[in-house]
Amino acid sequence: xxxxxxxxxxxxxxxxxxxxxxxxxxxxxxxxxxxxxxxxxxxxxxxxxxxxxxxxxxxxxxxxxxxxxxxxxxxxxxxxxxxxxxxxxxxxxxxxxxxxxxxxxxxxxxxxxxxxxxxxxxxxxxxxxxxxxxxxxxxxxxxxxxxxxxxxxxxxxxxxxxxxxxxxxxxxxxxxxxxxxxxxxxxxxxxxxxxxxxxxxxxxxxxxxxxxxxxxxxxxxxxxxxxxxxxxxxxxxxxxxxxxxxxxxxxxxxxxxxxxxxxxxxxxxxxxxxxxxxxxxxxxxxxxxxxxxxxxxxxxxxxxxxxxxxxxxxxxxxxxxxxxxxxxxxxxxxxxxxxxxxxxxxxxxxxxxxxxxxxxxxxxxxxxxxxxxxxxxxxxxxxxxxxxxxxxxxxx
Numbered sequence: 001x002x003x004x005x006x007x008x009x010x011x012x013x014x015x016x017x018x019x020x021x022x023x024x025x026x027x028x029x030x031x032x033x034x035x036x037x038x039x040x041x042x043x044x045x046x047x048x049x050x051x052x053x054x055x056x057x058x059x060x061x062x063x064x065x066x067x068x069x070x071x072x073x074x075x076x077x078x079x080x081x082x083x084x085x086x087x088x089x090x091x092x093x094x095x096x097x098x099x100x101x102x103x104x105x106x107x108x109x110x111x112x113x114x115x116x117x118x119x120x121x122x123x124x125x126x127x128x129x130x131x132x133x134x135x136x137x138x139x140x141x142x143x144x145x146x147x148x149x150x151x152x153x154x155x156x157x158x159x160x161x162x163x164x165x166x167x168x169x170x171x172x173x174x175x176x177x178x179x180x181x182x183x184x185x186x187x188x189x190x191x192x193x194x195x196x197x198x199x200x201x202x203x204x205x206x207x208x209x210x211x212x213x214x215x216x217x218x219x220x221x222x223x224x225x226x227x228x229x230x231x232x233x234x235x236x237x238x239x240x241x242x243x244x245x246x247x248x249x250x251x252x253x254x255x256x257x258x259x260x261x262x263x264x265x266x267x268x269x270x271x272x273x274x275x276x277x278x279x280x281x282x283x284x285x286x287x288x289x290x291x292x293x294x295x296x297x298x299x300x301x302x303x304x305x306x307x308x309x310x311x312x313x314x315x316x317x318x319x320x321x322x323x324x325x326x327x328x329x330x331x332x333x334x335x336x337x338x339x340x341x342x343x344x345x346x347x348x349x350x351x352x353x354x355x356x357x358x359x360x361x362x363x364x365x366x367x368x369x370x371x372x373x374x375x376x377x378x379x380x381x382x383x384x385x386x387x388x389x390x391x392x393x394x395x396x
Contacts, residue, residue: 011068023065026396027111034106036138044136048121051129054234054266055081055104060135061117061391062096062103069338073099075290076118076388078364081234083123086260086267088281088298090274090313094334096290097270098155101236104134104268105152106142117391122150125233148178151227152236157219161211167222168207171195174229194225199255217248224255231263238270253280274317278302286310289334289345291388292364296371306373308352344376352377363387 011019033039049056062074074096081087089097102108103115104122120134122145132141154160162170171191175182182190188207195203198221211219220240227235237256241249257280260267269281277284277298284301286294286309294307305311312330332349335341344350347357356362356376365382366372372385 016067019067019069023067023112026393027065027114029396030114030116031111033136034138039138044133044138044141046119046121046131046133048123048129048131050080051123051127052083053080053121054083054123054125055268056121056131057100057104057118058121059118059389060100060103060115060120061389062099062108062113062115063391063393064109064113066112066338070393071337072290072340072390073113073337074103075340075390077287077290077292078118078388079285079292079295081266081268082283083233083266084260084264085282086257086269086280087283087285088269088271088277089285089287090271090277091287092272092334094337095287097287098238100287101152101238101268101270105146105150105236106134106137106139107146107152116393116396117389123233125149144178147174147232148230149232150234150236151230151232152238153220153223153227153240155239155242157216157223158211160223161219163211165210166207167195167209167211167214171222171226171229174226178230190229191225194229195222197228197259198222198225199251200225216244217252220244220248220252221255224252224259228259228263232265234266234268235260236268236270239272240269241271241273241276249276256280274302274313286313289340290337291345292374293346294371294373296368300368300371304371306367306371306378307346307375308350309346311352344374361387 057077057079060074060077064071064073077096077100091097104120115135118135121131122134124130124132168191171194172187175187175190192203192207195206200206200218200221206214240256241252244252253276256267269277271277281298284296284298285292286301286307288309294301294310301310305314315328316330318327330349335345342360344357344362347353354377356379362374362376364372364374364385365378366385367378367382
């Protein structure tokens with residue numbers, strides 16, 4: 001048994017060199033294509049399927065080319081973010097939530113991390129449905145979108161802020177970059193306005209402070225001010241309240257909700273906290289092992305959970321007033337991301353298996369107008385939409 005385990009995790013020198021050569025060849029080609037600022041706009045300009053969406057993820061595949069093989073971190077992910085709505089993305093650590101958002105921002109750890117397939121359509125807001133396919137958009141165009149049209153609030157404010165620059169300089173930088181026509185006085189006035197907008201009373205004092213002089217909640221408010229400086233159409237909030245106490249969490253979430261309504265922005269809320277999602281999100285996307293297993297309105301997911309994984313998540317959260325000996329936990333563990341099985345990724349942990357689960361990975365099945373689930377148990381009563389598609393890395 002021990003020898004089999006050793007053999008399964010062992011890579012010879014020859015295999016390692018082969019993997020390295022393959023990774024270098026593929027990533028060089030992908031980087032060269034993306035860096036071409038003079039490429040034909042027709043290669044990255046497209047049309048939204050629904051003009052009422054700000055972003056559409058369509059079978060997105062983001063892989064990491066590592067020394068031990070290709071890790072399919074995001075593999076065939078499809079969902080939409082409507083204009084002016086909040087979409088909560090939930091799932092355990094490593095399921096691909098943050099990698100999906102980094103794919104949209106083109107902030108992956110490159111060259112090893114690459115979006116190799118699918119489309120990420122970002123609405124240009126011109127009223128005619130025209131969009132950029134972010135997967136193919138060159139760096140020069142992304143620099144104009146990132147921070148201006150799409151902004152991100154990162155997980156940990158202490159590491160997101162630069163410790164050697166004052167707060168004012170860091171907020172000023174965003175406005176100066178995207179609005180070079182503004183004078184220094186106008187830029188500072190805009191920064192003070194944003195600091196006041198996020199609930200900082202002593203805006204003049206905070207403008208001249210360093211990050212270490214602020215509390216966690218204040219630093220998070222500064223991160224939100226940076227994200228909102230250019231009034232983006234989409235705000236990506238990646239675990240915005242993880243490091244904060246409960247009282248400050250509530251304040252930050254209320255602030256985000258109010259600012260979203262004031263700016264008519266959309267929010268992509270990435271979190272582990274189901275309570276936060278229930279209170280803020282209009283739609284919920286549940287991810288597992290790099291794929292979407294269920295999506296629908298907040299009411300669909302919380303009152304009618306259908307996928308066994310979603311049901312397990314709901315059972316594992318504590319309920320106020322209900323006493324239990326121990327919290328439920330989903331048995332088993334996530335499969336190896338380098339060698340994913342060709343059947344349902346959750347099958348080996350599932351307590352609701354049926355005969356069809358022995359077949360290929362299940363399709364997306366529509367069980368109501370707004371509710372979609374990836375599970376064979378609904379094959380007979382629902383409408384099959386399609387199968388998530390992986391990219392054959394050997395063909396790259």
